[in-house]
Each structure stands twice: as C-alpha cells, then as structure tokens.
Amino acid sequence: MSDAKHKRQYxxxxxxxxxxxxxxxxxxxxxxxxxxxxxxxLAGVQVIELAxxxxxxxxxxxxxxxxxxxxxxxxxxxxxxxDTQARGKQSVALNLKKPQxxxxxxxxxxxxxxxxxxxxxxVMEKLGLGPEELLKENPRLIYAxxxxxxxTGSYAQSAGHDINYLAISGLxxxxxxxxxxxxAPLNLVADFAGGGLMCAMGIVLALLERTRSGKGQVIDSSxxxxxxxxxxxxxxxxxxxxxxxxxxxxxLDSGAPFYDTYQTSDGKHMAVGALEPQxxxxxxxxxxxxxxxxxPQMSFxxxxxxxxxxxxxxxxxxQAEWSRIFDGTDACVTxxxxxxxxxxxxxxxxxxxxxxxxxxxxxxxxxPVLSRTPADPCLSRDPIIGEHTRSVLEEFGYGADEIEQxxxxxxxxxxxxxxxx
Ligand SMILES: C[C@H](CCC[C@@H](C)[C@H]1CC[C@H]2[C@@H]3[C@H](O)C[C@@H]4C[C@H](O)CC[C@]4(C)[C@H]3C[C@H](O)[C@]12C)C(=O)SCCNC(=O)CCNC(=O)[C@H](O)C(C)(C)COP(=O)(O)OP(=O)(O)OC[C@H]1O[C@@H](n2cnc3c(N)ncnc32)[C@H](O)[C@@H]1OP(=O)(O)O
Numbered sequence: 001m002s003d004a005k006h007k008r009q010y011x012x013x014x015x016x017x018x019x020x021x022x023x024x025x026x027x028x029x030x031x032x033x034x035x036x037x038x039x040x041x042l043a044g045v046q047v048i049e050l051a052x053x054x055x056x057x058x059x060x061x062x063x064x065x066x067x068x069x070x071x072x073x074x075x076x077x078x079x080x081x082x083d084t085q086a087r088g089k090q091s092v093a094l095n096l097k098k099p100q101x102x103x104x105x106x107x108x109x110x111x112x113x114x115x116x117x118x119x120x121x122x123v124m125e126k127l128g129l130g131p132e133e134l135l136k137e138n139p140r141l142i143y144a145x146x147x148x149x150x151x152t153g154s155y156a157q158s159a160g161h162d163i164n165y166l167a168i169s170g171l172x173x174x175x176x177x178x179x180x181x182x183x184a185p186l187n188l189v190a191d192f193a194g195g196g197l198m199c200a201m202g203i204v205l206a207l208l209e210r211t212r213s214g215k216g217q218v219i220d221s222s223x224x225x226x227x228x229x230x231x232x233x234x235x236x237x238x239x240x241x242x243x244x245x246x247x248x249x250x251x252l253d254s255g256a257p258f259y260d261t262y263q264t265s266d267g268k269h270m271a272v273g274a275l276e277p278q279x280x281x282x283x284x285x286x287x288x289x290x291x292x293x294x295x296p297q298m299s300f301x302x303x304x305x306x307x308x309x310x311x312x313x314x315x316x317x318x319q320a321e322w323s324r325i326f327d328g329t330d331a332c333v334t335x336x337x338x339x340x341x342x343x344x345x346x347x348x349x350x351x352x353x354x355x356x357x358x359x360x361x362x363x364x365x366x367x368p369v370l371s372r373t374p375a376d377p378c379l380s381r382d383p384i385i386g387e388h389t390r391s392v393l394e395e396f397g398y399g400a401d402e403i404e405q406x407x408x409x410x411x412x413x414x415x416x417x418x419x420x421x
Contacts, residue, residue: 049115163187286325
C-alpha cells in the first residue's frame with residue numbers, strides 16, 4: 001500500500017477513531033456514566049484492558065476512577081469475573097481463539113487511546129495484536145505491557161507471581177523479623193505498587209507526552225523493576241547506615257523498639273514510629289516511663305531490653321486507652337486498625353477516606369485527591385462478563401447482523417445482568 005494511501009486510510013481511521021472516541025465517550029459518558037464529572041482528569045481517554053490477574057485490573061481501576069472509559073475484554077464461557085477491582089469498567093466478552101474475536105479486539109484497540117495487556121511476553125504477538133501491528137494502524141495508541149519480568153531477559157517467558165518478582169527485585173531479602181526467613185507483605189509491593197500503579201503512571205506519562213508529539217508508544221512495565229523502583233530509598237540509603245545490620249535488626253525493619261508494633265491488654269496492637277528524639281521523648285512520656293531509667297534511644301545493644309520494657313508496658317492497657325493517651329500528641333503512636341474499623345475511625349471519617357458502594361462494600365476512595373478535578377469513582381455494581389458486548393460493538397460500528405454472526409460463531413458473548421431481588 002502506498003504511503004499516501006496508507007496515510008489517507010490512517011487519517012480516516014484516526015479521524016473516525018477520534019470522532020468515535022469523542023462521540024462514544026460523550027455518548028457513553030452520558031448513557032452509562034450519567035452524573036460523572038466531565039472534568040475528571042482522564043475524561044475522554046478510552047482504555048482497552050485485557051482481563052488479567054490482580055495488577056492489570058488495579059491499573060484499569062485507577063484510570064477509570066480518574067475519568068477514563070475502561071472496557072475490559074473478558075474471556076467467553078467464564079462463570080464469573082475474577083476482577084475484584086472492576087468499578088467503573090465495562091465488560092466485553094471475546095474469544096481470542098477465534099479469528100473473528102481477534103478482529104474485534106483489533107478494532108477496539110485501533111479506535112482507543114490505551115491498551116493494557118497482562119499476558120506473558122509474546123502472547124499478543126501470537127494473536128497478531130503485538131505493538132508493531134496495532135501502532136501501525138493507530139500510531140497514537142499507548143500500548144501498556146504489564147508483566148512480571150519485562151519483555152526481555154531470560155525470565156521474560158517464565159510464569160510468576162508477586163513474591164517471585166519481589167524476590168528478584170532484591171526487596172524481599174530485606175523483609176522479615178530478626179532470625180526469621182524473608183516474608184512478602186501480602187502481594188502489595190510487586191503486584192500493586194510496582195505493577196498496577198507504576199503502569200498507570202506510565203500510561204499517564206505517555207498520554208501527557210502524546211499531547212506534544214501526537215504519538216503513542218509501548219510501555220514495558222516489569223513488576224520486578226517497578227517494585228525495585230518503589231524501593232529506591234533502600235538502595236540510596238545504604239551508605240548512611242540504615243540497612244547495614246542483618247534483616248530485622250535495622251531502624252525501619254522491626255529492629256528498633258521505637259519503630260514496631262506492640263500488643264495491648266485486649267489483644268489488639270499499637271504502631272510506634274517515634275524516630276526523632278523529640279517524638280521519642282513524647283512516646284516515653286505517654287508510656288508513663290522515666291527516661292532516666294531507660295538506656296539511650298540509639299543504643300543498638302540495648303534495643304532488645306527496650307523492646308521488653310515497651311512490650312510489658314503496652315500490655316497494661318487496652319488499645320482504646322492507649323489511643324486516648326497518644327491521640328493528639330507527636331509521639332507517633334497509632335492504633336493498628338482492622339479493615340472493618342478503618343472507615344469509622346474519626347480521622348478517616350472526617351476525610352471520607354473510605355467509600356461504600358451500592359452493594360454496601362467498603363473500600364478506599366481513589367488517591368490522591370485533586371482539588372479541582374477529583375476522581376469520581378463509579379459506585380454502582382461491577383459489570384458481569386459480557387454485559388456491554390452488544391452496546392460496545394454497536395458503538396464501534398458493528399451492525400445487528402454482524403453482531404448476530406459473531407454471537408453464533410462464539411467469537412463474542414453477550415450477557416444480561418439479572419437482579420437477585
Ligand atoms: C499474587 C497475585 C495473584 C492474584 C490472583 C489470585 C487471586 C488468583 C491466581 C490463581 C487463582 C486460583 C487458581 O485459579 C485456582 C482456583 C480456581 C478456582 O476457580 C477459584 C479458586 C482458585 C484457588 C483461584 C483463586 C484465586 O483467583 C487465585 C489464587 C499475582 O501475583 S498476579 C500477577 C501474575 N503475573 C502477571 O500478571 C505477569 C504477566 N502475566 C503472566 O506472566 C501470565 O499471564 C501468568 C500470570 C503467569 C499466567 O500464565 P498463563 O500461562 O495462564 O497465561 P499467559 O501465558 O499469559 O497466556 C494467556 C493465554 O490466555 C489467552 N487468552 C487471553 N484472553 C483470552 C480471551 N479473551 N479468549 C481466549 N483466550 C484468551 C491468550 O491467548 C493466551 O493463550 P496461549 O497461552 O495459548 O497463548
């Protein structure tokens with residue numbers, strides 16, 4: 001195809017795409033997100049999220065919370081969605097083992113701003129939907145590849161989960177109490193901080209850059225590197241002696257008695273972060289101890305003794321009693337709250353830090369809070385698999401007969417939400 005013809009075709013696609021995007025976002029925004037804040041930071045951005053495990057769904061949810069339109073592409077013949085971070089998304093069910101299903105996905109991607117793919121390296125290429133292909137048709141596309149090990153390197157084709165990526169990042173070796181083996185803090189660091197969140201940042205950066213260049217690009221979002229990047233402080237603070245003792249014996253890794261948790265008389269816990277001397281003094285005072293009876297705060301060899309003294313002291317009162325003593329001071333002591341208590345804690349309540357959705361489920365509100373264009377998360381129920389297949393296909397230009405043909409071939413699936421009322 002001649003360059004001129006290709007350009008004309010691209011311009012038409014681009015123009016149609018832009019028009020479709022704009023129209024569809026306006027149409028969809030009106031039809032499906034009535035009341036949403038048109039001025040949310042990512043309003044008008046259209047994202048295709050290929051259904052994956054935890055990290056990619058988190059990335060998609062962040063973008064949806066801040067106004068993007070996120071269409072999640074689910075597998076067909078799946079009983080229920082495993083995406084627990086689905087708020088604000090639509091669901092289209094496609095069978096990518098069928099060429100027609102691949103053709104539909106291609107059309108969705110070509111007419112969108114962002115695609116998030118959560119698969120092992122090479123899967124999209126096998127489908128003929130690699131970045132080469134799609135960016136040729138839509139040079140403005142931002143193609144985010146969220147993997148564990150990245151698109152290159154000997155592990156690139158290997159399966160893995162958060163703990164594996166954390167291990168290869170170096171951070172897992174630093175996590176754990178003294179004389180215990182390393183432990184992964186839930187699947188927070190690689191999956192979410194270094195994965196979904198880092199990928200969302202990459203997408204926003206690429207969107208911003210595109211406003212200048214008009215061009216999309218590929219984002220190679222490796223959870224190993226994302227986790228390590230989140231942990232840059234650990235690398236950069238080694239030469240100031242913060243981490244030169246064995247695991248669990250340093251200032252911030254449960255070694256220091258004034259940076260740890262303690263059990264209270266009612267079996268709950270308090271968190272202590274009294275690092276600076278002026279806060280440490282308030283902490284000791286709040287415990288009702290005489291500083292002259294204690295060894296110096298930074299006497300490493302006396303830390304085990306200090307821990308024993310603080311443990312004994314915290315065991316004499318309930319969490320509520322200690323909270324009354326320390327709230328409003330600079331002692332850096334706070335109650336360790338279980339998930340079902342955070343929403344009602346006075347500070348969180350005053351800020352509205354946690355929201356309740358239409359199903360009565362409590363979860364964190366989007367962060368950070370933008371003063372003029374804050375996130376406006378969708379609080380209605382999550383989509384069922386394939387709930388929006390028909391409406392999205394119509395919006396992307398498929399006629400009724402074509403949709404029926406796609407349905408009968410099994411390339412797509414449409415499902416209707418059935419209320420349990
Ligand atoms: C710690 C977290 C994990 C959080 C998730 C957990 C909550 C869940 C993980 C496992 C679940 C349990 C398990 O499923 C068993 C039970 C099942 C039961 O039903 C429920 C209870 C269970 C106990 C269940 C409970 C929970 O749900 C779980 C515990 C993480 O670390 S998540 C981060 C994982 N890593 C990444 O995301 C990095 C990038 N991805 C990868 O490396 C790979 O995708 C991965 C994750 C290693 C999986 O590899 P896999 O071989 O399965 O897939 P891929 O190689 O990526 O290929 C994808 C193939 O799928 C085809 N495909 C995609 N979309 C479609 C479609 N729409 N239609 C048709 N086909 C599709 C695609 O073409 C690929 O096919 P090929 O292989 O032929 O190329």
